[in-house]
Amino acid sequence: MKHGIEQLVPLAILLSFIGGMANALVFHRTKKSVGVQFISWVCLLLSLTVNISMWRYLGHHKPLEYFFGGWPAPWGITFYVDRFAVAFCTLVSTLSLLSWTYSFHKQPALHRSLFFILQMSLYGMILTQDFFNFYVFLEVCSICLYGLLSDPNEPRSYLSVFRYLAVNTVAASLYLIGLAFVYSQCGSLNMSDLVSLIDLEDLPNKIGIGLMVVGFSIKTALFPLHFWLIDTYGNSKAQNTGFIASIVTKVFCIFLLRIFYSMLGHGEEALKLLSYLGILAWVSIALAPLLASKQKDLRKILAYSSISQIGYIIVGLAEGSSLGLYAAILQIFHHAVVKLTLFFVADEMNSQWGSYDVLHMANLPKHSKLITLACCMALLSLIGIPPLPGFFVKWMLIQSAMTQGHWVVIAIIAIGAMTSLLYTLRMIEIMFFPHTPWTESSSSKPHWNVYAPIAVALVLLMLQVGLLNQLLSWSQLTRYQP
Amino acid sequence: MNMLLHQLHYGIIFALILLGMYGLLLKKHFLKKIIAMNIRQVGVIFLFISLAYRKNALAPIETPGAQFYVNPLPHALMLTAIVVSLATTGVALALMLKIHENYGSLDEEEILEQQR
Numbered sequence: 001m002k003h004g005i006e007q008l009v010p011l012a013i014l015l016s017f018i019g020g021m022a023n024a025l026v027f028h029r030t031k032k033s034v035g036v037q038f039i040s041w042v043c044l045l046l047s048l049t050v051n052i053s054m055w056r057y058l059g060h061h062k063p064l065e066y067f068f069g070g071w072p073a074p075w076g077i078t079f080y081v082d083r084f085a086v087a088f089c090t091l092v093s094t095l096s097l098l099s100w101t102y103s104f105h106k107q108p109a110l111h112r113s114l115f116f117i118l119q120m121s122l123y124g125m126i127l128t129q130d131f132f133n134f135y136v137f138l139e140v141c142s143i144c145l146y147g148l149l150s151d152p153n154e155p156r157s158y159l160s161v162f163r164y165l166a167v168n169t170v171a172a173s174l175y176l177i178g179l180a181f182v183y184s185q186c187g188s189l190n191m192s193d194l195v196s197l198i199d200l201e202d203l204p205n206k207i208g209i210g211l212m213v214v215g216f217s218i219k220t221a222l223f224p225l226h227f228w229l230i231d232t233y234g235n236s237k238a239q240n241t242g243f244i245a246s247i248v249t250k251v252f253c254i255f256l257l258r259i260f261y262s263m264l265g266h267g268e269e270a271l272k273l274l275s276y277l278g279i280l281a282w283v284s285i286a287l288a289p290l291l292a293s294k295q296k297d298l299r300k301i302l303a304y305s306s307i308s309q310i311g312y313i314i315v316g317l318a319e320g321s322s323l324g325l326y327a328a329i330l331q332i333f334h335h336a337v338v339k340l341t342l343f344f345v346a347d348e349m350n351s352q353w354g355s356y357d358v359l360h361m362a363n364l365p366k367h368s369k370l371i372t373l374a375c376c377m378a379l380l381s382l383i384g385i386p387p388l389p390g391f392f393v394k395w396m397l398i399q400s401a402m403t404q405g406h407w408v409v410i411a412i413i414a415i416g417a418m419t420s421l422l423y424t425l426r427m428i429e430i431m432f433f434p435h436t437p438w439t440e441s442s443s444s445k446p447h448w449n450v451y452a453p454i455a456v457a458l459v460l461l462m463l464q465v466g467l468l469n470q471l472l473s474w475s476q477l478t479r480y481q482p
Numbered sequence: 483m484n485m486l487l488h489q490l491h492y493g494i495i496f497a498l499i500l501l502g503m504y505g506l507l508l509k510k511h512f513l514k515k516i517i518a519m520n521i522r523q524v525g526v527i528f529l530f531i532s533l534a535y536r537k538n539a540l541a542p543i544e545t546p547g548a549q550f551y552v553n554p555l556p557h558a559l560m561l562t563a564i565v566v567s568l569a570t571t572g573v574a575l576a577l578m579l580k581i582h583e584n585y586g587s588l589d590e591e592e593i594l595e596q597q598r
Contacts, residue, residue: 132559158581165573166519173499
C-alpha cells in the first residue's frame, strides 16, 4: 500500500476491457469512427506502457500482489506479479499492438472488440493465482477464439470452429473435474496457498493434477490431440490466426509451467507426470513437420509447425532442469514472434494474390524485400541456424539433456530439426527458385501498416538472444526453482 | 452396503459426464452434440455441489443453534460455471445455425459428403 504501484497490476486488464467495450458500442456503424479508433490505440499503448513500467520497477523490488476487493489470499482472488509474469504480459501487449497495427483497418468492429477481450483474458490467465478464476478467463478466451476464428466468407470455418468448441469444452471440463479433486482434498483454490497444502503422494491430488494436465495437453495441441488445431487455423483468416497461434496456446504452457515449477516444486511425482507429457511432445516434434511438408495451404503448414514448436516448450519443461526451463521460456518468446511474422506473410499473400497457396511465395521476393527477409529469418530461426534464437533453444535443450543423460531427447531434437528442414527449405526453395513464372501482383505495394509490424517483429526476433541474460536473472526468483 | 449407497451419487455424476463426452465427440447430429455438452456440464456442476454437502448441515446463513453449514464456495463457483456454460451453449447454437445456413443440413456425415 506504500507505493500504490500494485494498483497497476489489474490496469492492463481494465484497459483491454475498455477497448473491447468501446469497439462493441459502434458495431452497427459502417463508417469508421475516429473516436473509438483513438480509444483503442490509447488502450493498447497504455497497457504496453504499464507492463514495461512494472517490468522496470520489478527489476529492483519485490514481486507485487494485488488483492481484489482487499480480500487476502485464501478468501479473495489474488494476482501475483513477478518479473517472469510481467515479461509474458509485455509479450502479449507487444504482439497485440503489432497485430492491431497490421489488421485494424480490415476487421469488422465486433472482431476488434473480441480481439480486445481476448487480450484481457490472456492477461488474466497469466496473472491470476486462483484456479477457478483461471477457468473463467479460459472460457472467456475460448469464446473470443470461436468468434475470431469463424470467417463469414469461408463456411468451412464454422464446421472447424464447432469441432474446436466441442474439443475445447471437453478440455475445460477435464480441468474443472481435476480442480474438484484438488479442492476436495486441499480445500483451497489459491496457487500460493496450495504450495503448502498439496501433496502428490495422495491419490486424489494425483488424479486431479493428472486430469488438468490431460486438459492442457488438448489445449496446447500435443500430438494425438492436435487435430482441432489444423482445421481451425487452416480455415480462418490469417490476420486473426497470427495473434492466436503466436500467444494463446503458449499461455497454457505458461500455466503448466506455473503448476509444475512454482506450485508443485521439485517433487518426484510431479516430474513423472511431466515426463509423460514430454513423451507426447517427442512425437509432436518428430512427426508434425513431416505432415507439414505435405500441405499446400500455407496456414496448414504453419499450424503443423506450431504443433512441433510447442513440443519444444513441453520438452523443455519436462527436462526438470533450469536449463530446460530457460529453453522453454526462450522458445515461448521465439515462437510467438516467428509465428506472428509468418502469419502476416500468409495474410499479405492472400490479400495480394487471392489465396493461401504456398506456391504464391514465389512472388514474394519481387513484391517486397523486407517481407522476404523477415520470412526467411523466421524460417531459418525455426530450423535453428546459429545466431537466431531458435538455435539457442535447441542448444540449451541438448545441453540439459546431455547433463541428465536423456539421450532420447537429443535424438528427437535432431530428428525434429531434420524433418522441419523439409517444410522450411521447401518454402525457401519456392521463394528463390520458383518453378512457375512470376505473376504480376493484382494490387499495389503494401502499406505502412504491413511493413511496420513485420519490421518490428524482425527486430524483436534479432534482439531476442539478449533475453538470455534476463533468463539468468529470473533463475534467482525462488518461486521458479526447478 | 451403506457406504456404497453414500457414494452412489458419484457414480451417477461420472455416468453423466461420460455420457456427455461420448455424445459430444461421437454423435453425428450437431444438436445432439450440444445437448450432450449440456449434460456433461450438469454432471460437473453436480460434482462440485456434492462436494459441498454435509449431513445435517444448514444453508450458510447464520442461524442460532446450527452446528454445521454447507460449504458456500462450490455453490458460488458453480453459479459462474452455469453462466459460462450458458454462454458456450449460445455460441454453439449460433454456430449450428450458421452451419445449417451454409450446408442445409445438421448431420456431420452429410456435410462431410458435401465438402468432398
